[in-house]
Amino acid sequence: MSDGRIYNFSAGPSMMPLPVLEKAAAQMLNYEGSGMSVMEMSHRSKYYDDIINGAQDVLRRVLNIPDNYKILFMQGGATMQFSAIPLNLMVTGKADYAITGNFARNAAKEARKFGTVQIAATSEADNFTWIPTQDQLNLDPTADYFYFCANNTIFGTEWHYDPETGNVPLVADMSSNILSKPVDVSKYGLIYAGAQKNMGPAGMAVVIIREDLMGHYRENMPVLLDFALTADKNSMYNTPPTYTIYMMKLVAEWVEQMGGVEAMAKLADKRSSMLYEFLDSSELFKGAAQKASRSRMNVTFRTGDDELDKKFIKESIEAGMTNLKGHRLVGGMRASIYNAMPVEGVEYLIDFMQKFEKNNK
């Protein structure tokens, strides 16, 4: 890699595409002749209007978002949506949740403050190593929505199908796999994602919502959590995270130039299958997630020996890689390989793992 940059396997905030960083650097002091940085700009200026509207346009193209869906930019990260979703979508007061990881569990915990949460499925007893199949979902046809986390960043599992829920709106947390594959948005009521995994720097969530799901009146609705008001104000009721939105626009433009989400999916398949093939052939390393549920974005693995895991992480840093330590809820290692991770980064990691295995037989 250039300029002393290293392979960063962080789960988030994570690696950004190099051309995006370069473009942002080139535009840092004087954005398109405005005489100022995007950071210094009024969000009510013509320049900024073009940025925020352009960010929506490029996302709409890249994710093929139908016209009857709004794109909202909201602060508070993905976690704020744990509250915003029940506040806006629990119309009769009950929703189904699939608990496949820590973030889904926290979302359900928050939703319980506002209504009844029904557990449609849970893999908690197996430390979240698997994703339920359609048959394993216990669905209430009268629920206000069905909630799931499309990619479990901590545990390294991913849903490889869109759940069928009939008329019940499908709500998905795609924080760690958005922009990594084509999605049929029309099957969903709401998709949201925190920006800092696969879309840009931290500071906001993107919410893609079918228009008819907005506008549910609730007394004492916090003004900044109201989807209808946010849509009405074009995500600028107050000052939005202006620089994060600008960076996300650059990332989405980069995805488009690279060949769109189809190209991102091919690369994600390539990176993850290389790594899983190696894990399956290794006598030292073992994948943590069940095979059918493996994530293309976050690969969790371990040696089975805590001391050896520690040694691995220490030596990986010396070898020029970073953030391979697993989340404390899983232990071991985790390689987060989002869109911005070059294939060479994964090749470099596998090469290192092979050598480590040889030296620690």
Ligand SMILES: *Cc1c(COP(=O)(O)O)cnc(C)c1O
């Ligand atoms: C990181 C993450 C979150 C939490 O994101 P914040 O922006 O820190 O609130 C929620 N869901 C998933 C799937 C994540 O990966």
